[in-house]
Amino acid sequence: DTGVSQDPRHKITKRGQNVTFRCDPISEHNRLYWYRQTLGQGPEFLTYFQNEAQLEKSRLLSDRFSAERPKGSFSTLEIQRTEQGDSAMYLCASSHRTDTQYFGPGTRLTVL
């Protein structure tokens, strides 16, 4: 059983740069979710996909953030013109329909 994987695990970037994260869900899971987690807080929902369709986006997801899930398999989350406030752990989770979500290890972003 291969769980949810995320790449990279750590990313350090300078303010203003663009970054892209990848998430590979558990195969046959049709739902994929992105969350952001900061220190001392629980995960906050950003967006989710059912197959290749992006069905919901949080107000947290500014226009600098974009996510894709081509062909309903892996997903990418891109942040353009990064700001220091974007520093956080970005979590990906997948589920089969509406069942339990399984989380990946996360990508820790540090914006200098």
Next chain:
Amino acid sequence: AQSVSQHNHHVILSEAASLELGCNYSYGGTVNLFWYVQYPGQHLQLLLKYFSGDPLVKGIKGFEAEFIKSKFSFNLRKPSVQWSDTAEYFCAVNAPGGSYIPTFGRGTSLIVHP
């Protein structure tokens, strides 16, 4: 919109002590409830979940939680903690019939001293 409150942000116990972590949610309708755990350096894992049926739910590693609908609560319990239970614990709730996106509490940090 639903919200989740975890009242204990930091808990420190000695091994063999009993544990109860509080979780209250605000949502008027039917809910699904979850407890997730994050061990140091590891990713979030499901401890247990409640969708329907018996309100006393048993999970992995000896944990259990009781759904009390009248109190909007889903407290996590373990009769005797171990050093290996040191972790962050997150309560989450979602509303079935919608997007099933869970709302998480801010978490409780548990430290168990040997």
